Structures are given as C-alpha cells and as structure tokens.
Amino acid sequence: MTPVSADIDSYLEDASGYRGWADRVVRPGTVEEVGEIVRGCAQSQTSLTIAGAGTGLTGARVPHGGVLLSLERFQEIRVDKGQAWCGTGALLKDLQKAAAQTKQFFGPNPTEDSASIGGIISTNAGGARSFHYGAVRRHVLALEVTFMTGETITVRRGEPVNFPFRPIRVPETSKNSAGYFLRPGAEWVDLLAGSEGTLGIITHAEMQLYDEPAALLSGVIFFASDEETLDAIEQWREIPELRLLEFLDEHSLDFMRGNYPAIPAAARAALMIEQNLASDEDSEVDAWAERLEQQNAFGEASWFGLRAADHERFREFRHTLSASVTDKVRRRGFHKFSSDFAVPFRYHRELYRHYKRRCEEVLPGQYTIFGHAGDANNHVNFLPASKEQSQLSEELLNEFAPFVVSLGGTVAAEHGIGKVKTDLLKVMYSADEIEAMKDVKRRLDPEWLLGRGTIFDL
Ligand SMILES: Cc1cc2nc3c(=O)[nH]c(=O)nc-3n(C[C@H](O)[C@H](O)[C@H](O)COP(=O)(O)OP(=O)(O)OC[C@H]3O[C@@H](n4cnc5c(N)ncnc54)[C@H](O)[C@@H]3O)c2cc1C
Structure with missing residues (x-):
C-alpha cells in the first residue's frame, strides 16, 4: 500500500500559532512505508518533518518545506502488566484510558492529553505529575526508530549509545527539554527522547505503567x-x-x-x-x-x-486555564508568548518575585503566571493586546533567559526548543556544547534532512 497524501493546511502549524509550509503530507501506516518514504527523501535530498498531534508550543512539528510525515495511523495500544506497547500516533488520553481499564496509569501527565505518544517522548514532556514521577523520558522502556539511512532498530532501556560523543553540561533542575541528552554513558532511549524529531522517526514505544493507588x-x-x-x-x-x-x-x-x-x-x-x-x-x-x-x-x-x-x-x-490563555492570545492574532524556564528549587521564590516585578513594570496585568511549582517551572504567559505589547513580551522573555541560566536553570523545561526558541539554546549552552549536539545530529542524519530548523538554526 502506498502512503496516503493528505490535506496540507491543518499540518502547517501547532498550538503555538507558528506557521510553516510543505510540499506534501504523508501518513504512512506501517514501518515499511516509513522506510520507503525516508529512503525517497534521502535520495532526492528532500527535507522531512515529523508531526505528532500538533499540540506543541514551539513550532517543532511545523515544516519548513519538503515532506511532512504524520504518524497518526500508528494507533495501536497493547497494555500489559507494568507497560504498554504503543504506536506513536496514539494519543496520551487513549493510553490513559487503556491503562485505566487494567487499573494502571502512566506517571507523567502533560496537561494537554490530546498530545501524541510520539510527541510527548520527543519533547520529553513534563506536566503536573512530573513533580513526583519525573518527565516522560524516564518512563520510556523501548523505542522502535527509523533513521534517515532507512535503517529501523528497536532500542531498549539499558542499551548505551554505541558511538562516541562529547557530554554537555546538565542544568541543576528536576526536568530539562533543552537540547540532546548527552551525559556520560547515555542510553539510546534517553538520547532519542527529547530530540524533537531531529534524529529519527519513532514508530512504536514501550511506556512504563504504574498500578493505580x-x-x-x-x-x-x-x-x-x-x-x-x-x-x-x-x-x-x-x-x-x-x-x-x-x-x-x-x-x-x-x-x-x-x-x-x-x-x-x-x-x-x-x-x-x-x-x-x-x-x-x-x-x-x-x-x-x-x-x-x-x-x-x-x-x-x-x-x-x-x-x-x-x-x-x-x-x-x-x-x-492553559487552553484558554493560549486561545486568547491566538484570537488576538499573536503567537503564544510563554516562558518554559525552570530553576533549581532553591531559587523558586527568587525567580517568581523577579517575574512578578518585571511583568508589573513592563506589562502590568497583561500576563498570568501558573504551572509546575513543584519543579520550579512556572510558566509566564503574556496576553499582548497590541503589536507593541507583543514586542515587549518577547523582550521580557529574552531578558529572563540569562537570569534563569545564571541560577543554574534551563530555558526549556518541558516544551522543547522547537523553531521559536533556537536563540535561547545559545543562551544556555556554549558554542562548543552546541557543536557537540550537532556532531550527534550529523552522525544520525548526515544530510541534515530531518526536522530542519528545529533545535538548531538553519
Ligand atoms: C493547553 C496546552 C497545555 C499544555 N501543557 C503541557 C504540559 O503541562 N507539559 C508539557 O510538557 N507540555 C504541555 N503542552 C505542550 C504539548 O502538549 C507537548 O509539547 C506535547 O508533548 C506535544 O505532543 P504532540 O503530539 O502534539 O507533538 P507535536 O506538536 O506534533 O510535535 C512535537 C515534536 O515532537 C516530534 N515528534 C512527534 N512525533 C514524533 C515521532 N513519532 N517521532 C519523532 N519525533 C516526533 C515533532 O517532530 C516535534 O518536534 C501543552 C500544550 C497545550 C496546547
């Protein structure tokens, strides 16, 4: 069966409102079809962007031309004791529902449960319960992935990355979605989780489940x-x-x-x-x-x-609250302007006071602060009502980033870098650390075709 081409328009943006363009949308239904598409793109040097459910807040799944590959036909969910084998196009709410039928649940719970399994893995999503259970990466037991060479492998927890890489600094926060997971002895599942669709196409995943309390x-x-x-x-x-x-x-x-x-x-x-x-x-x-x-x-x-x-x-x-704040900003015709910073918990109060003081000075009353306080990851959401205010919102976010990093924090705790925060990656990591990440990217995607413009500038 040949992969199905679909209407393009609904795939050209995500929940952030960031918009792109594509020549073609494909929706393969099998791993073999994914391999075919990948080999075709590699041969014709066509860029490929992977789409989950589009609830992302950084434009990561939004294509900059080329082929947009949606995993939405990978819907299988098979629940066993302590784990579920999922097609990565299945939605988080479907996993929660299937798990609940066996009196189990998936630990982290990113607030938007219409996100896909592939999306929550690829952004290393967090959410409210990550305070106790940690972010999604920790709950990934195995991944089936197709690389741009056309090769498909299944990697299981415990299998270390089998090529040399240079480790980078790790922020002192309880969660982090900024850049690749390059720690000494890193495992494949940890590297692929949080890689925002830039290293390989994840078609199936085994996710850890817990017994309901x-x-x-x-x-x-x-x-x-x-x-x-x-x-x-x-x-x-x-x-x-x-x-x-x-x-x-x-x-x-x-x-x-x-x-x-x-x-x-x-x-x-x-x-x-x-x-x-x-x-x-x-x-x-x-x-x-x-x-x-x-x-x-x-x-x-x-x-x-x-x-x-x-x-x-x-x-x-x-x-x-999350959904209507996002909706309000987009109805006013602006992109979502929200921070996703986190700091070591000992600086939680200091960062909150800093946010509050600067927001009141620059945009009094035109913002909300809410979020994952247990992880010192409150989101500042701006509600700009004019072009000038939207400019001020952006300036404030850029102003907050170096302050957060000076406290040992991260510029992207759970939403990823995507296409809208590539400048912030440079605030957090040195040029050499970014080069270390790019070395890994070049190794797995030598022609740089996958997820162009995400994490790294073009
Ligand atoms: C109202 C609202 C509340 C939210 N609350 C939270 C929250 O509490 N915590 C949180 O962490 N996030 C939150 N989010 C953000 C969003 O839900 C997450 O980023 C989610 O993980 C995105 O999943 P998705 O399927 O929509 O991915 P998409 O937006 O489609 O894609 C996200 C990234 O994943 C990649 N990707 C998707 N599938 C695959 C795959 N199979 N293989 C390889 N790469 C893939 C894409 O290329 C892209 O880089 C919220 C969003 C909204 C709108």
Missing part, C-alpha cells in the same frame, strides 16, 4: 497572597506521595473567575494538589485540614475531593 485525594487550595502560597509550596513539597503541586497566581484566578464563580473573591493565589493514598480513610485526609490552618490557607472555601469525578473537575479547571 488505592485512593487519591485532590484539591484546589486558595490563599490570600502569593507569598503565603510560596511558603506552602516549600512546606508541602516533601509530603509523602504528593504527586502534583501546581501554582496559579492572582491573574490566573481572575482569568478563570467568569467560568468558576466558586473561586473565593478574596483569593489571590492557589495551589492544586494530588496525593496518592492507602485508602479513603487515610489519616492524610484529616492532615490537610491542619496543613491549611498552619499555612493560613482558606479552609472552608478550598476545594477537595476523593472521587474520580472530583479529580476530573479539578484537572479540567487547570487544563481550561
């Missing part, structure tokens, strides 16, 4: 000030089996008030939590009342739940 407590806890919220983050971070610790600033709450009138009027910040429990009767349930009092949080007005419907309601609340 006996019970789960989730909640949205409100505070009268952001400083009290920051105190609580520091106090609560070490609570056993706390698997999610998300922060929302006052502008995020204001953004949501229209649709969520239950947000207390006096609330100026909030934390969202999830904790694995041994049972519904777990003493942890009562411990939260005490914790709220100690940290001066709103008691009665905060939201807690033990039922699946409660957990879904709170996740929907958090997802709606």
